[in-house]
Amino acid sequence: MNAREMTAQEHTQTALEFLDASDREFAAGERLQASEKLYGAATHIVTAIAQQRAWQYRSHRAMKNAVFRLEQEHNDPLILAGFLAAEDFHKNFFHNDMEEYEIEQERPVVHRFVSRMLALINETASTDSDRAGKETAP
Template structure:
């Protein structure tokens, strides 16, 4: 591998990990907003996951449970780099759909 090849590989790896953390961050912010709206505890990792589980229980929606799982996987990937590229491609739209659903719920409640 050439020096340029090594640099390119390192840059791609950094971007991959940063993308994972950005997806987790967006999920976390959505969970903070919904927690504030519903009066739930928020601020810690555990409370963020619990809020996602509570929302899933409240709405009985398996897609929400999948969103919590996918976001959590991205968070873990940021620290240990355990995801394969295809897993990221599969999980990214799940997290995005989860966030869009949460934002929609917040918009519904604020328009009432």
């Protein structure tokens, strides 16, 4: 059993792996698994950014709150829209009730969401390393 918690970097890597896996599974016609992997990519990237910022993330509510907080911080309504699209795929995993056109419209929304979160992670990491360099400078 793995008792240690995944790091933000591991969550980020998992998000990217799930994103790729979802594309392969959709291409193979595996809608249920592809849907859950797409949702998993979104939740892993939110977990990564929440960990990085020392925010709560251990419940669905905490993750949704983190997404809302990011939307407010960046004045970007597409952040919440991306997470809500990911939630549609989570529901689809259980009910397989998304129409093809919905899948085709919402998949890119989730991809953009993950990319946007990755950019925020990298931006924060860059800012943190800049601060650390200034703190240790003579």
